[in-house]
Amino acid sequence: MNNKFRLYTFEEDLEKRLKNPKFKKEWEKSEPDYLLADSLIRARIAKSFSQRTLAKKLKTSQAAVSRIETMSGNPSLSSLKRIAEALNSKLTLKIEPI
Secondary structure: OOOOOOOOOHHHHHHHHOOOHHHHHHHHHHHHHHHHHHHHHHHHHHOOOOHHHHHHHHOOOHHHHHHHHOOOOOOOHHHHHHHHHHOOOOOOOOOOOO
8 A cells, every 4th residue: 555645743844834934933932831831741740740639739620730731821920839839849930032
């Protein structure tokens, strides 16, 4: 059977899509949300916490933790501080010139 479709990686697709200025602008706009979600997930997994376990420590719902991890939530600074404390981690924020 001859396959007419070429499979390609996420990185190849992203490289192609980033050539589109509109896509690139939106991609860059979402980067802080992605970095936050990624670091939260990594810290939670490093502690062997489920979303539910972290939520219990924060006295919130598993859905609230999920919203942050899927970048559909907008946590306050005080929430981020509580999350860092619950994960026995350091919260670091910075604003850099572009």
